[in-house]
Amino acid sequence: xxxxxxxxxxxxxxxxxxxxxxxxxxxxxxxxxxxxxxxxxxxxxxxxxxxxxxxxxxxxxxxxxxxxxxxxxxxxxxxxxxxxxxxxxxxxxxxxxxxxxxxxxxxxxxxxxxxxxxxxxxxxxxxxxxxxxxxxxxxxxxxxxxxxxxxxxxxxxxxxxxxxxxxxxxxxxxxxxxxxxxxxxxxxxxxxxxxxxxxxxxxxxxxxxxxxxxxxxxxxxxxxxxxxxxxxxxxxxxxxxxxxxxxxxxxxxxxxxxxxxxxxxxxxxxxxxxxxxxxxxxxxxxxxxxxxxxxxxxxxxxxxxxxxxxxxxxxxxxxxxxxxxxxxxxxxxxxxxxxxxxxxxxxxxxxxxxxxxxxxxxxxxxxxxxxxxxxxxxxxxxxxxxxxxxxxxxxxxxxxxxxxxxxxxxxxxxxxxxxxxxxxxxxxxxxxxxxxxxxxxxxxxxxxxxxxxxxxxxxxxxxxxxxxxxxxxxxxxxxxxxxxxxxxxxxxxxxxxxxx
Numbered sequence: 001x002x003x004x005x006x007x008x009x010x011x012x013x014x015x016x017x018x019x020x021x022x023x024x025x026x027x028x029x030x031x032x033x034x035x036x037x038x039x040x041x042x043x044x045x046x047x048x049x050x051x052x053x054x055x056x057x058x059x060x061x062x063x064x065x066x067x068x069x070x071x072x073x074x075x076x077x078x079x080x081x082x083x084x085x086x087x088x089x090x091x092x093x094x095x096x097x098x099x100x101x102x103x104x105x106x107x108x109x110x111x112x113x114x115x116x117x118x119x120x121x122x123x124x125x126x127x128x129x130x131x132x133x134x135x136x137x138x139x140x141x142x143x144x145x146x147x148x149x150x151x152x153x154x155x156x157x158x159x160x161x162x163x164x165x166x167x168x169x170x171x172x173x174x175x176x177x178x179x180x181x182x183x184x185x186x187x188x189x190x191x192x193x194x195x196x197x198x199x200x201x202x203x204x205x206x207x208x209x210x211x212x213x214x215x216x217x218x219x220x221x222x223x224x225x226x227x228x229x230x231x232x233x234x235x236x237x238x239x240x241x242x243x244x245x246x247x248x249x250x251x252x253x254x255x256x257x258x259x260x261x262x263x264x265x266x267x268x269x270x271x272x273x274x275x276x277x278x279x280x281x282x283x284x285x286x287x288x289x290x291x292x293x294x295x296x297x298x299x300x301x302x303x304x305x306x307x308x309x310x311x312x313x314x315x316x317x318x319x320x321x322x323x324x325x326x327x328x329x330x331x332x333x334x335x336x337x338x339x340x341x342x343x344x345x346x347x348x349x350x351x352x353x354x355x356x357x358x359x360x361x362x363x364x365x366x367x368x369x370x371x372x373x374x375x376x377x378x379x380x381x382x383x384x385x386x387x388x389x390x391x392x393x394x395x396x397x398x399x400x401x402x403x404x405x406x407x408x409x410x411x412x413x414x415x416x417x418x419x420x421x422x423x424x425x426x427x428x429x430x431x432x433x434x435x436x437x438x439x440x441x442x443x444x445x446x447x448x449x450x451x452x453x454x455x456x457x458x459x460x461x462x463x464x465x466x467x468x469x470x471x472x473x474x475x476x477x478x479x480x481x482x483x484x485x486x487x488x489x490x491x492x493x494x495x496x497x498x499x500x
Contacts, residue, residue: 046117070251078255082210094121207360246326250301300444376433
């Protein structure tokens, strides 16, 4: 590939490869029902060198420009969300971390092999007993004469058994059963016997059939230069990697949401009911306006991510924006798929239909890389910490002066004039986080509008967000709570109380 080609031509070539692979040589609806992709399909797709966008110029790539990375993810997700996630794993969880933190000689050895599409890489953090609690992982390493010996178990890694290279997270073995608090990352090469990671089992994941997941046994030894070099601590390096990855979720969401919108529009335009089509129904127009709002918000997220999430930036302290993008865009992806299926009627309720498949494939996005409830809670806690620091009790007074909400908050002032209070239950923290995430992302849209993004989409987005925020703040103000009754069976069998 001539890396000086205009990017539009590059994307056009990529689109043609996807069309050839999914619509000319094969039927994507049939491919989506099978586990994995046939090698000949991968060959056609990877000939377009999609992963070259994540590789710096000095290693033969296109320069690791965020806008290009997000565009590749969006182009892929319009056709196949699992394909886009495959590229997202490679880009955000392997290529960018290696390009930023890897040894120079190691990068020269590994990165060029991804340009022609011959290799894949992934990241191993999650363990069977430690999901989101990554800092307590038990995979450990110790120094040897030749490098580092690493032992442990990892699971639910996308591309299990398929990736050629892995970045493995581990903690230093201090002896006496103690592990260091900090985390380090090591690159392994499955082609080298001593670095090969054994797959103990493959999981039967629900949806995302193209991507293998499973349980991996780590018992490897790598050379000294396979250890990534953090700028400060390993934990901050891990946060930088994860936050950058979360800021690339809008790229995967962009094409997917656009596809849901296009499919819903096409169906409702051509589906005749009585004397008109489905679009004549007001409730249908409202449902499609929700998908269009998701499209608009995601556009703003992509623009913002392109500005701030390149590998030249350290994102370790950017959890507020990273969490807001990831949590909100994945909720919007699921909502868009649900709405597309709803207006598609019975036809949508098939795994071979783009909407039915979209519901199943987009659902885990709300769970992996931090469940959305956890991320919304963290967003709320970060905001409340700032309120306390500024000795401000009123939410609107704070948000209207906060850099990332100062333009959006005034548009919702009537809903934000309240005091969050102290000792907030977690369920209300989630609501508060949802409010904050929407305000942050609405500001992205307002900033995009200043660049010429069409105003009718912005206005529709603002109205739908007012509905959301009004609903969330109403929930927040409700007193009392619904409690779980663990021993609920006694005196709750309706048959015993039926009089007939």
